[in-house]
Amino acid sequence: MAAALPLLLSACLGGPQYPNSTFTDHTDFNRDASELWNTMMLWGAIVFVFVEVLLVYTMWKYRRRPGGPEPEHVHGNTRLELTWTVLPAVILVFIAVPTVRSIWRFQSGAPANALQIDVIGHQWWWEFRYPEQGIVTANELYLPVGRPVNFNLTSKDVIHSFWIPQLGGKRDAVTNRTNHLWFTPDSVTPNAFNGSCNEFCGASHANMRFRAYVVSEADFASWAAGQAQNAVFPPPAPDTAGGASAATVSNPAPAQAPALPLAPGYMFPAEQLPAHVVPQTPIPDGLVIPDEVLAAGDPQRGFEQYNRSLCIGCHRIRGNPRSPGVIGPDLTHLGSRHTLGAGLFRNDARHLAAWIKNARRMKPLSSTSMPAVGLGEIDPFTKQPVTAALGGLNDQQIADIVAYLLALK
Amino acid sequence: MATVAASPTYTTAGARRTGIMDWLTTVDHKKIGTLYLHTALFFFVVGGVEAIIMRWQLMRPNSTAVSAEVFNQLFTMHGTTMVFLVIMPLSAAFFNFLIPLQIGARDVAFPRLNAFSYWVYLFGGLFITIPILFNAAPDGGWFAYTPLTGKAYSPGQNMNFWVLGIQILGISSLAAAFNFATTIINMRAPGMNLMRMPMFTWMSFVVQWLIILAFPVITIALFFMQFDRFFGTNFYVSAAGADPLLWQHLFWIFGHPEVYILILPAFGLVSEVLPTYSRKPLFGYPVVAYSGILIGFLGFGVWAHHMFSVGMGPIADTVFGVTTMLIAIPTGVKIFNWIFTMWGGAIRFTTAMKFAIALIAMFTIGGISGISHASPPSDLQQTDTYYIVAHFHYVLYGGAIMGIFAGIYHYFPKWYGRKMDERLGSIHFWLNFIAFNLTFFPMHYAGMLGMPRRIYTYDAGQGWETFNFLSSWGAFLMAPAFLIFIWNFFRSKTRGEVAGDNPWDAATLEWSIPSPPPEYNFAQIPMVTSRYPLWDLTHPERMKDIPHSMDGWDEAKLRTGEHVTATGVHEPDVAPMHIESERKSAKELGIPMPNPTIKPLWVAAGILVLFSSLPVMYAGKTLAAFAMMAVGAVMFVGFLYAWLTTPMEDAH
Structure with missing residues (x-):
């Protein structure tokens, strides 16, 4: 019974209702870790059952009864004490050997083809x-x-x-x-x-x-x-044979632009995402930009707005020479990501717009990280409203930038 | 203390104070123990409230009950409070109250240093706790990993309070540790040889050495951090090329022995409780003592198991994994020795006994989960998750706190002369036991199902909701359990059943004198001939197979001497093992007692002022800071001088 317990346990905890369970066999690493866990839990369960049963039995058997005999005084028993010193040591050998094997397997360097x-x-x-x-x-x-x-x-x-x-x-x-x-x-x-x-x-x-x-x-x-490609924006119009005029805006080598593959690479299909990887973090009150404003966002205007904004100081978009920043995350293919703010929000227009408007309210940040950009927003660090002089943007300008960034597939 | 030439005109010369001054000036180890006990219980409430707010926030996903900033202060202060301001001082309360009584001494070796330790603890505790009322509490974790806690990433005052507060508390711990180690080595009654010491004194003795050896390491580590933050050095500044792991190694070389500093006193307490209520001597006394020493020794060789994920390489991982597993052996030995102490006994299920048995049952769970992260590859799936939170609460709450509760119920009659209410105690025990398991058992699951530690929020749909909900309700239930305890504790002081000198029919010296003990403890120091001196008198039939001898008498008698009573009669200070039920004053008996003094309090206050100057300097108020340093230094040196030049007892 004790042996079945840990195995049963890990089987239950690997189920779909526990989407971050460590009890999986997806990788060689986890198979090793699970095997070690099972070994230890097997011995652990045996020790647990033995100790607790012994304890409860002792409590029951030797509870004081009225008129019961005076307990016999035993001060120790060398044989018993040796047994419960040596037995755990033997059990530990069974745990230590696979442990050491696993340590050396996963810490002696990755395979060459990794x-x-x-x-x-x-x-x-x-x-x-x-x-x-x-x-x-x-x-x-x-x-x-x-x-x-x-x-x-x-x-x-x-x-x-x-x-x-x-x-x-x-x-x-x-x-x-x-x-x-x-x-x-x-x-x-x-x-x-x-x-x-x-x-x-x-x-x-x-x-x-x-x-x-x-x-x-x-x-x-x-x-x-x-x-691996640079961002191409604005995308060459499909009906323009040369496409040179459009591509010049962002590509440092305009002559080669049409040769670039225009189809974005593979992206994990949104409809296949399991529910637990789709963030559900709510947007703080008052940060939502109305859908109709977002729908009116224009990527071309957004591109121009972006190139004049504070964004370019910290973010990089390869292929857009105006945006060389290296402090924040690389935005070259922002549109190809499902999440925003380090897995905190869905990467859609609503969330991205709120994020740009006041990132420091969307997520506790440090005083050196992304500032609030929405006009009139109170920055949690400066406690001051964002003004146009500080680079503040109105909702429509933010909606334009959102349209541009999400076009970067 | 007592000298051969005691004055026949010994008086306490108006030094006896009353009311609050009595407490501020006391150098009596029992009163200092009482101060420790109450202060620690106060901080227990503080740490508990912090925990309950955290559980309120984590009860549901994406909760906004508290901000990230506040949550980070809460978990930092919960850990810091429970380790440094609750469990250690609760142990210190028992060291103070019990060690001299158990070894047959009239006080600790350095009574005024003892008072000093307490005042430094109180001031340090307040120094580190008060900032949370101003939203400026330490927020870098109780482990304070660099570089996060360096000036570059924690520019606020918050971590200043931590680094200075822990430094202050370290002074208290070290002073107390030297004091108790000296007391145990030098002040044992004639015949109280090392292998006759009660097990609590044994475990305490091991703990004092752990403190003496481990605290200097954290002191140095904290000085580095202090210099980084206040004086611009680069010990931990990663931008200047420092290795961030330096702090981690230093912290855990202290931090792991610290775990045993927390648990061994509780082991000692249950080793007193279990034999008493089983009416049997401790099974395998030498093995229990030796395993305590071995745990303390091995405890210094396992620190890096807190760091398996930092990339130490396979050799270090192997060594520390195996040494960690080895600790299971002496710990397991203790568990079996306790069970076999009960085996064949006549067990009385008093509240104290229930808590002691709960320690065995719960610590076993903590021990088994501990083995599962002694194995580094397995630990990599567990470290920094809620599984670890579950594990160490089973060890520290299920172990240390349960043991301390057992100790409080067991020793309350000696402390106050009255018993705590058994019915309320039983309700406290069961509510606490259920709430404890409801809080911490589900955390095992949350952790293995991927929930990281120290997060103030989590997303919905991650498979953690049920477990967090249960944990939160468990935490909420702990509050009424603790309130029942507090009610029982304070009510029983005045209204509890009068206990008598030896209500539990125990075997050790502290039960041979009146409850509460008179200020001098023992009118005549008992001469001990066996490991269970009181049973020699009360239950000689139990003692027939226990070795008796007069080993150690001659040497100890030389140190003890005689005293002169008020009527001028010379009486020897030692007497064969006896029961004292008469309560007289020290003056009547002619026993010189150390005078009360407030100087240790002022010296401690000087230290507080000195350390407080640094945050003032950090705030840019250099002049004010220098003024505080000057005042603090004058207080410290001046009162220390006054203290050291005042004789401890009145002139003979």
Whole structure:
């Protein structure tokens, strides 16, 4: 009975109602961890049942009865005491051996064919770089099924910790160091997973989430090819054979612009997203821009507005030379992401507009991070209303920028 | 203390004070223990309220009951409060009250240093707690990991209060630890050899060495942080190339022994409670003592198991994983020894006994979950999740707090001369036991199902709602349980059933004197011949197979001497094991008692002023800060000088 208990437990907790359960066999790492867990829980359950039954039995059997005999005084029993010293030691050997084997398996370096991903923790978002593919993105990872993936983790500021519970154990992203974590998502059908920061990193530690999409090799290649491109905006009109006039706006080498693939790469289909990876964080009161204003947003106007806005100081859009910032997340393919604000909101016009309007109300931020931009908004740090002189934008201007950014597929 | 040439005209010379001054000037270890107990219970309420607000916020997803800023202060202060202001001082209350009584001494080795320890604790506790009323409490976690807690990422005053507050509290802990270690080594009654000491004194003795060895490490680590924050050094400044793991290693070299500093006194208390209510001696006394020493020793070699996710490499992970597993052995030994203490006994289920048994049952759960993160690959799925929160609450609440409750119910009659109400105690126990499990058991699930620690909010639909809801209701239920305890505690002081000197039929020296004990404790220091000296008198039939000897008498008698009564009769200070039920004053007996003095309080206040100057300086008020430093230094040096040049007892 004791043996069945932990197995039963992990089977129940792997069910769909627990979408972030660690009891999965999606990766080699988690299979090892689960196996260790099962071993330990088996012994743990035996010890637990033995100790608690012994305790309860002792309490019942030796409760004081009126007129009961005076207890016999026993001061110790060397044989018994040796037994309960040696037996736990033997049990520990059964736990220690697979433990050490697993430590050396996952800490002696990733397989040579592993996909390399650099993970850089920021207060409070994740920067992901795929050096071989030339991709820089934020808060959303794509991993091909069946290929080992090696995360090289570091931090720009304080210590963070990278964790996708369904795929593998966590590893800290430590300033001035590079840590490694690798696993192979080898027995999983294409799916989306939640990730989180697990080392306390300040005000928005709870809001430093991310997504990992495990997709087929072909879809991964398509996604990677799409992400590796520069942003093309405004897109060349389909009926313009040359397309040169449109492309000149943003492309540093206008002559080559038409040759670029115009179709965006693969994006994990929104309709296949499991419910738990779709954020439900509500928008704070008073930040919502009416739908009709958002619907009137014009990407071309937004492009021009963006290029004159505060945004460009911190954000980068490859292919838009006016936007070289490196402090905030790379926005080159913002439209290809499902989430916003480090996994906190859905990436749609409503949320993006509210975010631009007053990011510091959407999520607790630091005094050096994205300021409020909406005209008349009270910035939580300065406690002052945002004015036009400070770069404030009205709802329509924000709606235009939203239209532009969401067009960056 | 007592010297051979005691004055025949010994008086207390008007030094006896009343009312509040009595408490401010006391150097009596029992009164200081009482101060510790009440102050710690006050902070227990503070830490509990912090926890309940957190559980209110986490009861539902995407809740906005408190802001992230406030939540981060709450969890930082909950941890800091419970560790440094509640469990350690509750243990200190028992060290103070019990150690001299258990070893047959009239006070601790340094009574005035003892008062000083308490006042430093009180001032440090207030220093670190009061800022939360102004939304400026420490917010970097009780572990205060750098670089987050450096000036660059925590520019506010918040972490200043933490780094200075813990430094102040460290002074208190170290002073007390040296005091108790000295007391236990030097002041045992004749025949009270080490292997005859009651188990609580044994565990306390181990704890004093853990404090003496572990606190200097955190002191140095805090000085580095203090210099970084106030004087611009770069010990932990990552932008200047510092390794952020330096702090973590220093913190946990202190922090892991700290866990045993918290738990071993509770182990000691239940080792007193279980034999008493089973009417049997402790099973395997030497093994219980040795395993305590071994736990303390191994406790210094496992700190990096708090850091398996920081990337130490396979060798360190292997070593620390295996040493951590080894600790399970001496801990398991204790569990079995306690159960076999009960085995064959005649168990009385008093409230104290229920709490002691609950410690065995609950600590076992904490121990088993502890093994599951002694294995690094498994720990990587558990560390920094709610599973860990569940684990250490089973150890610290299910272990330390349950043990301390057992101790309070058990020793209340000795402390106040009256029993606590058993019916209310039973309600307290059951409500507390259910609420505790309801709060912390579901956290195991939340953690293994992916919920990180220290988050002020979480999204809906993550599979965590049920568990958080249950945990919150458990936490809310703990409040009435604790209120019942507090009601019972204060009511029983004046209205409880009068207990008598030895209500539980216990075996150790503290029960051989009146309840509450007179100021001098023992009119004549008992000469001990066995491990259960009181049973030698009350139950000689139980003692036939227990070794008796007069080992250690001669040496101890040399240190004890004689005293002179008011009528001028010379009496030896020692007497064969006896029961004292007569209550006289120290003056009548001619026992010189240390004079009450307020100087230790002022020295402690000087330290508070000195440390308080640094946040003032941080705020840019340099002149005011220098003025405070000068005042603090003058107070500290001046009152210390006055203290050290005043004889402890009246001139003979």
